[in-house]
Amino acid sequence: MGQQVTPTVVLLGTLDTKGIEYGYIRERLHENGVNVILMDAGVLGEPAVQPDISKEEVAKAAGYDVYELLEAKDRGAAIKAMAAGAASIVGQLYTEKRLQGILGLGGSGGTALITQAMRALPIGVPKLMVSTMASGDTRPYVGEVDITMMYSVVDIAGINQFSAQILSNAAGAIAGMAKASAPDLTGGKTLVAATMFGVTTPAVEEARKHLEERGYEILVFHATGTGGQSMEALMRDGFISGVLDLTTTELADDLVGGVLSAGPQRLEAAGELGIPQVVSLGALDMVNFGPKDTVPKAFQDRLLYEHNPTVTLMRTTPEECAELGRRIALKLNQAKGPVSLFVPLRGVSIIAKEGQLFHDPVADKALISALYEHLDTTVVELVEMDTDINDPAFARAMAERLHELFQASVTRQ
Structure with a gap:
């Protein structure tokens, strides 16, 4: 039997506004036995936790300069640009077999950005979005792919007794999905x-x-x-x-x-x-x-x-x-x-x-x-x-x- 490879979960989010929460969930993911790649898609300020893939790299992947996006002060345009860059990078990570699952945390803007990148991945790749928007109409976020939405209950703003449990649950869920394998049922059937x-x-x-x-x-x-x-x-x-x-x-x-x-x-x-x-x-x-x-x-x-x-x-x-x-x-x-x-x-x-x-x-x-x-x-x-x-x-x-x-x-x- 070959050596089992430890799966990698990509954490994608805005580390300028949600950095503390991403740092917390990264620790929970490591405790669940998976590797983590932390990607920053924020443009408002400096990340509160050090990413593995910087916001500059994300913007560049979409053909933009992150500081020009910041100076333009157009939040909608910035989200669109960073979403495109993130989608490009997660697609490349998947092609390189460096992504076995993806997890994001966010409010309305973050959810729109992160789920756009998730939708660029093939069906079957685990995708989990912890969102304040998950209890409403999720169709604009999920689209026609297999994104799992988890309602955050409280806003994603700090670690408290409620958010700690919910984020820990999310870490366990995506780690379990990334480790899981389905039996091969293709069998050559049409x-x-x-x-x-x-x-x-x-x-x-x-x-x-x-x-x-x-x-x-x-x-x-x-x-x-x-x-x-x-x-x-x-x-x-x-x-x-x-x-x-x-x-x-x-x-x-x-x-x-x-x-x-x-x-x-x-x-x-x-x-x-x-x-x-x-x-x-x-x-x-x-x-x-x-x-x-x-x-x-x-x-x-x-x-x-x-x-x-x-x-x-x-x-x-x-x-x-x-x-x-x-x-x-x-x-x-x-x-x-x-x-x-x-x-x-x-x-x-x-x-x-x-x-x-x-x-x-x-x-x-x-x-x-x-x-x-x-x-x-x-x-x-x-x-x-x-x-x-x-x-x-x-x-x-x-x-x-x-x-x-x-x-x-x-x-x-």
């Missing part, structure tokens, strides 16, 4: 992505089982906005070879203003990259909001369903469904690779079937009619099935068609 929501789970589970029997490894993404973004980021990074995009609900949130939008470019990556894709209309009957009292006043008279105490669903109207149909058709028409669109005629979610709260034949007809009007069937294969989306036969048909498209694409290569 990776296929699938999108799922609670109201399309039966379909995705059936399709996943069918594809696994065919020898594929399935990555299921929760269609929560960041889920779709993460999936498409992995496509662009070359990991995904086929897509079962059964749940395209994020497009409804983007259109109407729900909280789970994946952005206007959703449903474009696979087509641009020529990846075989089989697409459906899962959960386009709904737009997502938070607790019921957070639904915008403009929507208070709409059909709402309290899915759970933190999620309220709103039924899409015929007009919204028609626009969704148009957008989906235009996106799929641009595909450079094989694409098949499966249309379930009896409901696009568990609660859109006949007898359920969101059953609306007029809205469904508007969606399907707009699709048919704008779809270029010389590019997109259209498959209608007289089932609801969660029917096992529908799920298996989608999965089998993806298998056929992938096999055909491999043969052509």
Whole structure:
């Protein structure tokens, strides 16, 4: 057995304002048996603790002079510059195998700076951010990567009985992550992505089982906005070879203003990259909001369903469904690779079937009619099935068609 190498954790932060706290957590990391590289990204003053990588080096990595940033007195520009420099350096450290984890401490500005650098690292590299912002909306910080956010409870301003425990916990957590290793489960299997929501789970589970029997490894993404973004980021990074995009609900949130939008470019990556894709209309009957009292006043008279105490669903109207149909058709028409669109005629979610709260034949007809009007069937294969989306036969048909498209694409290569 070879000698075990001690992992290294990079500590990234603003040592002019948080130096005492970084010195404390560096000691805790050493106690947890890891090496530490301390990087300074502060520009306001001198570091309170000696870094291993200076603020001058960080600024230079982004093409700036740190003292010019200080003289400009533009905090936003300085954060942006130092974040870019830090991202460049941590990327280089990872390439050189000198980074097995990264940890940061900060308020709003520090969290924005540090997490930008963290997002430059590959998925799977341990990333822990202790932040005063971790109990709110963390999406701007986490993005589509695996950053772990830990709420600091008290501000990161000195060492006291509360902060000492929280920072010690953080040190133990990142040290444990840096030491941990996952078993190799790659096995040479082709990776296929699938999108799922609670109201399309039966379909995705059936399709996943069918594809696994065919020898594929399935990555299921929760269609929560960041889920779709993460999936498409992995496509662009070359990991995904086929897509079962059964749940395209994020497009409804983007259109109407729900909280789970994946952005206007959703449903474009696979087509641009020529990846075989089989697409459906899962959960386009709904737009997502938070607790019921957070639904915008403009929507208070709409059909709402309290899915759970933190999620309220709103039924899409015929007009919204028609626009969704148009957008989906235009996106799929641009595909450079094989694409098949499966249309379930009896409901696009568990609660859109006949007898359920969101059953609306007029809205469904508007969606399907707009699709048919704008779809270029010389590019997109259209498959209608007289089932609801969660029917096992529908799920298996989608999965089998993806298998056929992938096999055909491999043969052509």
